[in-house]
Structure formats: C-alpha cells, structure tokens
Amino acid sequence: MAASGSQPLLAVRDLVKVYPDGTVALNGVSLDFMAGEVHVLLGENGAGKTTLARIIYGEIRPTSGEVIYEGRRVLFRGPWEAIRAGIRMIYQHFSLVGGFTVADNIALYGSRLGLSRREALEAARRLAEEYGFRIPFDARVSDLPAGIQQRVEIVKALLVEPRVLILDEPTSLVSPLDVEALFRVIRGLREKGVAILYITHKLREVGVIGDRVTVMRRGRVVATLPAKKATVDQLARLMIGERRLPEEPRIAAAGAAGERGAALRVENLRVVREGFEAVRGVSLEVRPGEILGVTGVAGNGQDELVEAIVGVLPVAGGRITLLGRDVTREPTWVRYRLGLAYLPGSRKLSLVQEMNALENLALGLLGAGKLRGPFIDWGWVAKLLVKYVEELGVVMHSPYAPVKHLSGGNQQKLALARILAVEPRVLVAVDPTHGLDIATTRIVHSILAEMRSRGMAILLVSSDLDEVLQLSDRVAVMNSGRIVSIKKPHEYTLEELGRLMGGAA
C-alpha cells in the first residue's frame, strides 16, 4: 500500500471535458493515483467516471487540464501510446473482436505490444494458470459468456505487466464467483505496485477491494476518503447529494400469482449452439404476477435459454408456450405481438445504438404492435419519452443524438423505458440493473415489483445474486445447461447456492 505523502504515479489536474454536443462531463477534476493502491471511483450515472478513465487512457482529449504520469505531463494521442507507457483499461463494454478466437484476440493485442504470437499465447497461458482461469483459447469470443470474456480481457491487459490498470464497472455483468476471481487478480497486482482505478456502482465492493474511494457528482469530485472507513450509507449520501434515496421494494410474500395457468411455460427445452448443447432439457413455468429468478455462473446456458425463449436462437427440442400458445417455432416479433418483451443483457442489443432516444422508444412501441400508422405521431412519442426521462432520471443532452453517446447507465434506463411504455404480459429481463447507480437500481427494482403486482409474469435472469434473491418468488439455479434447483429464495442458504452454482449438487 502506498505511503501517504509519496509521489503519485498518476495524477489528473483540473480536467474539464465538454463533449462536442455541449455536455459538460467533467468540470474541474483533480485526483491522485498511487502505486500499489486501489482507488475506487463512485458516482451516479453520467457523473463522468468513464469520461475520466478514457482521458487517462488517451482515448479522448480533455478540453482543458492535464494528466501527469510518472512526474511528467503527458498527452497520449491514443490508447496505444497509453498502453505502451504501461496503462491498461478494461472497458464497461468489452473490446474483443467477436468473430475471432480467444487466441487470435490475444495474439492481435500482443502483436501491438511487440510480442510474437507464441510469446503472447505463452504469457496468456501462464497468467491463466497463475490466476486459476479456465480459458478456452480456441473458442470464438462471440460464443463466450460475459464472465469468460472478462477473463480474456484481464489476461490481455496483463500480457505485459502494466503500471496502471483501469477497470470500468468490471463486476456489473459477472457472477459472484467471477468477482472473487477478479478480486484475487486485483490484490495480486496491488502487491506488485500497480496503481488501480476501479469504477463501480456496487457500494459494498468499496470496503472489500478499495484503499481509497472518490465520489463524483455531475463532473466534480465531491470527496475522497479512506475506503475501509467509509460506510455504505455515507457513500450513498455523497453520491446523490440532497436528494433522498428511494427505498428497496418489499416483495409481498404472496404475490398476485394465483393458481392461474402459466403465462410462460418451457418444457424439456434443448438448445444447441455451434454444435454444443448449451441447454439440456430445461423445464420451467412463470405464472402471471410472479418473478422467477434464474441465476448461475456465467456460461451455464442462461444466455441460450433466454435467447431461445424469445425466439432468437432456434430450438433443438422441447416446447415453449406463451400465454397458452405454442410459439416454439415462431419468430421473435410474433412472440412480441402476443405480449412478450425482452430486455437483453447487452446494451448493444437492447437499443439500436445508432438511433436516437425517440426512435428507440418508437421501436419499442412498434415491436409491441402499439405504434399506429399510417403516420407516426412523433409528438406523442416525445411526450412518452419526457415522462420516462423524468421518472427514471435519464441525463440526456438531446433526444435526437444517437444513444451510443449516452453513458452506460442512461442507456439502460432508456432500454427500460421502452419496456415500461408497452406494458407487456411476459417480460424476459437479463441483468436489468447492470451499470445502474444505486438510486436507479432501486427505482428499477420497484418498477419490477410493481409490474409483478399488476400481474405481469417476469423471468429475471441475473448474475447479481442479491437482486435475484430479493426480487424473486422462486429462484432457479442453472448449471451445465440444466436447472439444478428451483425453490423459494428463503429456502436457500448461501453455501447451498454456491454449491449448486459450482455444480456440486
């Protein structure tokens, strides 16, 4: 750990960033990063965390202010200069080439660091072994679950030992076991004197992994304090300022779920993807007014189960019944017309990134068959948008800018607005709160709880165990393509869950 008073390895001074559209993302930020220290960065959606990280990484330039690295003022012209200088970043959205194999991705990255393919792969194998990562080097990246992709990203970033490592919300899409593995890596690097900038929305992680914590609000630093002493309440208050934090919803023990028939029924479903049987005979039922949680270690068939239920992946066997109709062979849009809505885990899939907020909302309405022709009433769509922007607190400069320019959390809020606007009867939601700040996470939880009490059937697939346990009427655990257990949340003990997820039933 860094002795206070020593020279910071990396520092930023008076950083200001105004995006071309006029958004002020950073408004005079000064921070120090010490060697051998984990510096946690907290802040609401749109506070400017990712912007700060991208400036340090040389990806974008500050409007004014400076970055000081190893005692000298630096201005990286691009990430590759930062990387050569020993700075690495793991993005909120991973940056692997999807169509390539893991080995190819690593070799590609290694070649830019001056490593030959053999050297890069040797280094990668060594790292994987050191951290106990099982990485399928010959698999195609696009076929891998988020948890494994993250491991590849980590290994990639560490091929040549860095001096500074930036992690942008590394735990928002991966399961608790993956988080443990990640923390082991971070602790190891801290021992070796690497300066780590760790961006997160999960307040509980602050004390576990952090040495110092900085809270940002609307482009400014609010406070920097020792991480071990900061309480969750204190941090939450610093993040949201004067406003009140919404309450977590209390799920009434007996929901509206009566003995009515299932809204969604899956029978003995099998899904084969790239020759691999990812889902091996899953049966489940979600009744109206019920939340069925599904959890498990990433890559145990959850993604394939979901994509088959919504009709994106073809089914190899079994049957899917939606509101009493067999939809096993129907395309996604037909299922939508029957009352299904799908919130994918990746924002690249839950929104059309190149289109603006208005158009994305209109698309949601169109998909649900609720956009009447012949002409779109854009005024009506705009009114709806304003309503949800206020309800969810979306920070958005303009409804006409492509949503790809919005911060991760704000994108997630828009994706949710799309669902709220159409009132589906069956919702399949994957990681609905990933990347959301605490206030918004609670708002979303309340929304889900309210939808449930209005009689919606919700299949909640989440890598966030707390979320699943808190919101679900019943929790299913998936392992190796099968559901190994379905019970009420309070009937599980944490150890039991860990065992089930790990596969030792």
Add this chain to the structure above:
Amino acid sequence: MKPVVEKLIGSLIGLAAALAAMALAFSLLGYNPAEAFRLLGEGIVENYDIMLLRVAPLILTSLAFAVPAFAGLFNIGGEGQAYVGALAALAVSYIAPNPVLCLLVGALAGGLLGYLAGVLRVKRGVHEVVSTIMLNWIAFYTVRYIVVNYFKNPYYPDTTNPVPPPGRLGQVAGVPVVVFIAIAACILCYLVLYRMPLGLAIRSTGAGYEAARRLGIDVEKAMILSMLLGGVFGGLAGAVIVIGETYNLDVALSSVYGVGFDGIGAALLAWNNPLAIPFSSLLLSALVAGGYQLQIGMGIDIHVLSIFTGVVVFVLGLPSLYELLKPKLQALRLAKARRRGGGA
C-alpha cells in the same frame, strides 16, 4: 443537426475531389481545363432540357439504391429494374395508352424484380449484390430479346413502335412532368422512412439488425419490403424514360443503359438522403448535358465525364468501404503477427 453538416462537408469534399480529378484528366488529355469547364457550363445552359429529362430517371434509380441501403442492403439492381420497368410501361402503352397506368405497371415490374432479390436474400441467404447483378443481365437480355423480336418498328428497325400519343407525358411550364413525379417520389420516400412505421423498421434493420430483431421488429419483412420499394423506384425510372422522354426504346436499350449505375453515384453523393437526392441527381445530369457541348466544342469524349461520377462514388463510398474491410484488415494484421510468431 451536426451529422447533416458533417455529411454536407463530406459531399463537398467528394465534389471538390471529383472536379480536381476532371481538371487533371482534361490536362492529361491535352485540353485546357479552364476552357473545358467553361464549355461544360455553357453546355448545361444550352442543353438544360436534356438535363431536365435526364434528372427524373436518375432521381428514381437513386431512390432504388437508397431505400434498401437504409435496411443495410446494396441494391445494385436499379439498372435491371429500370429495363423491365421500361418494357412493361411500353407494352402497356400499346394496349391501354394511359400514362398513369403505364407508370404503375412499370413500377410494379421493377418492384417484382426487387422483391425477388429481397426474398432470395432473406429466405435463401443469397447475397443481394450477387442476385441483383445477375438479375441485371437477365433483365437486359430478356428485354432486348422482346424488343427485337416483338416490338420492332417496321419503319425504323433499330427502335420499337412509339408510345401512342395519349400514353405520353409532356411538359408543364417547360419542365417535363416526369420531373415532378420523381420529386414527389423523393418526398414520399422521406415520409415513408421518417414518418411511417415501415420506415422506422427499415432504418432500424440497417442501423442495428441484431438489436432490432430483439426489439420485436420483423427484420425480414423490413428487408424484403425495402427491396420491393427500391425495385418500384427502379421500375418507375425505366417507365418515365419511355413515357416522358424517348417515347420508345432502341434495340440497344441505350436510353436506359447505365441509368441504374449513375443512380448509385447520385445516391452516395446525397448520403442516401431522399431530400438531397434531387440535387445530387441534378448535378450529375447537368454533367451529362454539359458533356455534349464538350464533345462538340473540343472533341472530348463524353465518357471522360464518367470520371466525375467515379471519383464521387469512390471518395464518398470510401468510409463505408473501410467499414466493410475492417475485419479483413484486422485479419491481415493477425496473419502478420502469426508469421512473426513462427506459426504457433
């Protein structure tokens, strides 16, 4: 607003590059570029009627390319769609010489061709570039065969029987009626794309196929309908040539020949924006009109002017070409890294 400015700048760069390339070509061929450009301008003024006649089909083939492009499809078939549109309009005019009917049937014929390519793409996975190029050739030879064998004018054997006068469209205030039709088509396209649910579906399919289908959009229908719509405009392009310009076809189909490909250039120059397409089409047809003067005045082959279109397509198509090639370039870099590693 900003993307519009960016695109405008892009188009201006394309224009400037194209003009510079032409100046260079003129001097390489031994002509004085200043004199050539003066003649070109003169020609545009002198032959403005040719320009106006040329602009209508060009606008329509631009739309034929632009509409499917919004769904992420490359309709190279505007050419073939124009051939069948022209033939269909001509055939109908012999039986029922009503211009509206002729145009409708011409549009329908082109639309069918587009629809076919769309269905082949969606249901059979045949890439639309391949299928439309093949359909272009099939259309060309089929139409020629029919023209030569069935529609030949006994008095002028290298042309068809003319459209009977009641089936023709003339001029209003010195402007061919078909120009108004073409401009109306642009406005219609704009409305469909930006104001109607179908347009939203089409644009989302092109902008984010994987996301759109997970949002419940029927992306297959959007793709097919975009090709159908593109084909309709391609067919209409051929029909307006016959009904509003030449009133017949010649056995080489020379009045239609190339209009589909020029339309791609005009569409790219306008970044596929239906409201910009009339202007880019006007520019390209002005070049054709001016070109005649160039030929008369300096003896420069009119084909030199194709350089202009070529450079425009090249400069403005470059960014999308780069997007297409990006994975390939990455693979190349990878292969290099592989070689250095001794083939591990």
